[in-house]
Amino acid sequence: MASGGGFTPPGPADFDLPPIFGEVTKPMVMIVLSAVLIFALTYAMSRRAAVVPGRLQFAGEFVYGGVRNSIARDSIGSEHFMKFVPYLFTLFLFVLVNNYFGMIPLVQFPTFSHSGYAYGLAALSWLLYNGAGMWKHGVWGYIKHTTVPGGVGGPVLALIIPLEFLSNIVVRPVTLALRLFANMFAGHLLLILFALGGEYLLFEASSSLMNIFGGVMSFVMFFAVSALELLVMFLQAYVFTLLTAMYVAGAVAEDH
Numbered sequence: 697m698a699s700g701g702g703f704t705p706p707g708p709a710d711f712d713l714p715p716i717f718g719e720v721t722k723p724m725v726m727i728v729l730s731a732v733l734i735f736a737l738t739y740a741m742s743r744r745a746a747v748v749p750g751r752l753q754f755a756g757e758f759v760y761g762g763v764r765n766s767i768a769r770d771s772i773g774s775e776h777f778m779k780f781v782p783y784l785f786t787l788f789l790f791v792l793v794n795n796y797f798g799m800i801p802l803v804q805f806p807t808f809s810h811s812g813y814a815y816g817l818a819a820l821s822w823l824l825y826n827g828a829g830m831w832k833h834g835v836w837g838y839i840k841h842t843t844v845p846g847g848v849g850g851p852v853l854a855l856i857i858p859l860e861f862l863s864n865i866v867v868r869p870v871t872l873a874l875r876l877f878a879n880m881f882a883g884h885l886l887l888i889l890f891a892l893g894g895e896y897l898l899f900e901a902s903s904s905l906m907n908i909f910g911g912v913m914s915f916v917m918f919f920a921v922s923a924l925e926l927l928v929m930f931l932q933a934y935v936f937t938l939l940t941a942m943y944v945a946g947a948v949a950e951d952h
Contacts, residue, residue, distance in 0.1 A: 706888040771941035788937040795929035806880040818873035829947030890918035
């Protein structure tokens with residue numbers, strides 16, 4: 697990206713993609729496409745279920761078993777966890793697919809690098825764990841459960857209750873979304889920087905030895921960061937799902 701004979705580094709404006717048609721943007725299409733892909737994939741995995749699974753069924757059962765056992769049951773407990781497995785399994789796949797869109801040629805854009813999508817998804821988890829807490833304890837019982845720590849009483853509650861309400865009710869969905877958005881935004885921005893920087897140094901800047909070396913190293917860093925992003929994208933899907941399960945666990949627990 698050159699401007700006036702110099703290199704213009706990428707920034708937030710590069711994430712403001714123009715509409716594809718009408719008011720429909722690329723991230724909108726990707727969100728819908730991810731839902732279609734997940735439905736088609738899970739349907740194909742379960743369509744010919746057998747006692748001895750094929751490779752596709754085995755892959756589906758492996759992912760489902762990981763979410764069911766390692767996330768839902770270990771976090772929520774054996775009494776209530778199955779109620780939340782469908783949401784958590786769908787949530788994990790949804791975040792994972794939209795993250796990996798950032799590494800697919802011609803798509804190459806992680807949906808959750810737009811903050812609105814991350815906050816929208818966090819809002820769904822917020823509704824889930826607060827709804828689960830109200831189902832378990834009742835409305836006022838849940839508010840007391842989530843704002844009054846066990847064994848704490850007296851005047852200190854005037855300080856503790858607002859802090860607990862702010863932390864558990866207000867801040868949680870913000871930090872849940874911000875973690876996902878910031879990682880996807882920063883990772884994609886680095887990839888753009890190394891790709892455009894390498895292209896500029898090799899093909900547009902003066903052909904000095906330093907520029908050639910810098911351009912080559914930029915592309916080396918591009919592939920290194922791409923490999924790291926594959927791990928980060930998976931971890932962000934896992935962490936988002938795990939934290940949702942932990943919030944559900946805290947909401948339905950008997951003690952604060």
